Amino acid sequence: MNNQFLADRIDGKGFAANLVEKLTDDVTDIKEKTGLIPGLAVVLVGEDPASSVYVSAKHRQTLAIGMQSFVHKLPIDTSQTELMALLTELNAASEVNGILVQLPLPAHLDTNAVINAIEPDKDVDGFHILNAGRLATGQDALVPCTPLGCLMMLKDRLGSLAGMNAVVVGKSNIVGKPMAQLLMAENCTVTVAHSKTRDVPALCRTADILVVAVGRPEMVKGDWIKSGAVVIDVGINRIESDGRSRIVGDVAYDEAGHASAITPVPGGVGPMTIACLLANTVTAFKRQHKIVTKKEAVVV
Ligand code: GUN
Numbered sequence: 001m002n003n004q005f006l007a008d009r010i011d012g013k014g015f016a017a018n019l020v021e022k023l024t025d026d027v028t029d030i031k032e033k034t035g036l037i038p039g040l041a042v043v044l045v046g047e048d049p050a051s052s053v054y055v056s057a058k059h060r061q062t063l064a065i066g067m068q069s070f071v072h073k074l075p076i077d078t079s080q081t082e083l084m085a086l087l088t089e090l091n092a093a094s095e096v097n098g099i100l101v102q103l104p105l106p107a108h109l110d111t112n113a114v115i116n117a118i119e120p121d122k123d124v125d126g127f128h129i130l131n132a133g134r135l136a137t138g139q140d141a142l143v144p145c146t147p148l149g150c151l152m153m154l155k156d157r158l159g160s161l162a163g164m165n166a167v168v169v170g171k172s173n174i175v176g177k178p179m180a181q182l183l184m185a186e187n188c189t190v191t192v193a194h195s196k197t198r199d200v201p202a203l204c205r206t207a208d209i210l211v212v213a214v215g216r217p218e219m220v221k222g223d224w225i226k227s228g229a230v231v232i233d234v235g236i237n238r239i240e241s242d243g244r245s246r247i248v249g250d251v252a253y254d255e256a257g258h259a260s261a262i263t264p265v266p267g268g269v270g271p272m273t274i275a276c277l278l279a280n281t282v283t284a285f286k287r288q289h290k291i292v293t294k295k296e297a298v299v300v
Contacts, residue, residue, distance in 0.1 A: 005257030007231075009264050010153050016271035019152075020065060023278050027066040030285065038285035039068035040098040040124065040277075041090045045083065045109065046076035051102045058100070061274050067281065070096060076106055083109060084117055091119040097288055098124035098281035121287060124280040126178065135181045140287070142280050147179035149272025150211055150232045151186070157230055157261055158209075162187035167207035169193045169200065169220070169250070175213035175234055183209070200224070212250040222255025231262040234269050 031037055040062045044055045055071060062069035072086060083101075090099050099122045105111050115123075120130040126144040134141035154161060166188040170176040176192060183190045188209065193200050204210055204224040212220050213234035225231060235250030249265030256262050263269050286292055 005254070007257050007259040008261040010157060010230075010232075010261050010268060012149070012153060012263055012268040013271045015153055015156065016149075016275035019272075019275045019279060020061070023275075023282055024065045026282050030282075030291070031066070034289065034291070036285075036289070037066070037068050037095075038097045038281055039070060039095045040100065040281045041070040041072065041093075041096045043072045043074065043083070043086065043090075043099070043101045045074045045078050045102075046106050048104075051104075055102055058274060058277065061278060062281070065278055067278070068095060078106075078109075080109055080113070083114060087114070087117045091117075091122065096122065097285040098122055098277075100125050100277065122284055124277055124284055126280065127173065132173075132178070135178060135185075138185060142284060143182065144174055144178045145273045145276035145280060146175050146213075146234060146269065147182055148276045148280070149269060150179060150234065151182045152276070153263065153269075153272065154209060154230060154232065155186075160186075161209065164188045164208040165206050166190045166209040166211070167193060167204055168211045168213070169204065170213035170215075170234075172213065179211050179213070183211075214250050216250055217248050218250070218252040220251040222252060222258070225251075225256055225259050227258045228260045231256055231259045232269060233263050233265050236265060236270055 027038060042055050042058050044051060059069045059071050090096050099118050101114055103111065105114060115127045116129055118128055120128045123131055123142050126142040131141045135143055166183040168176050168180045168190065171192050171194045180190045180192050191203060193203050197203060201224040204220060205226050207226060207229055209230050210225060211232040215235055215237060217237040217239050231251055233249035233251040237248050238245055239248055247266050253262065253264060
């Protein structure tokens with residue numbers, strides 16, 4: 001492998017900070033012009049530690065940009081009917097512009113039914129079947145936050161993506177599938193690799209843009225990456241090595257020095273996800289209130 005590490009580090013943390021600053025101005029502007037404050041409701045069922053950390057971070061950052069935050073913590077034995085009743089209330093509440101149900105839900109709840117009970121124009125996760133369909137057919141969708149953040153960083157780096165070969169490794173509903181749709185909408189030639197794909201390394205080597213979202217520590221090796229490719233690493237994996245715990249991505253970062261640019265883990269895609277959730281909430285507010293100017297359009 002190369003001795004020299006020549007790839008640029010894509011600074012997701014800095015990118016997210018800039019986006020948050022812009023959103024803070026946007027929210028101030030909205031308050032001045034309409035007298036209203038955009039609001040995000042987050043629903044957490046149970047006390048999963050990782051989910052609780054994410055929900056606290058969302059609450060804190062929502063308040064930090066001047067929006068309203070409504071956190072609903074429900075007991076782990078909440079029934080489907082009770083959860084649906086809360087969503088009906090939130091769908092109707094005018095002060096709530098965005099709704100997010102933290103996943104995973106406890107096993108006794110029907111996740112798809114819950115997601116599809118959210119009013120699509122408040123579905124700031126972009127997981128509702130109608131938003132998935134809108135994205136697939138080029139209509140104004142609310143777009144899942146993680147792939148939206150990845151696309152913003154790719155466009156910032158590359159400008160037009162038209163004609164590029166993009167390989168997305170992982171086909172989840174949350175990242176892989178919407179990422180592929182977004183790249184197709186940018187006129188990339190897109191291939192999606194997954195656990196049954198025959199020769200993933202060979203496919204990755206064809207990629208001008210390589211997005212990896214599989215949740216397997218350092219799976220993508222240096223010799224899977226074409227020289228000059230732009231690599232987006234969505235993985236966040238905690239591993240134990242040399243007796244200590246650290247966070248690594250799905251790409252062997254130290255072997256990727258011949259890429260033209262790569263997102264580090266941590267500090268790459270991760271910080272963009274909550275920033276894009278806030279962006280989606282502002283977008284949802286603007287669409288609900290029919291405030292859509294070019295300057296104010298956050299969605300790429
Ligand atoms: N759990 C892990 N990632 C996500 C996400 O993007 N949205 C929701 N609602 N739950 C999650």
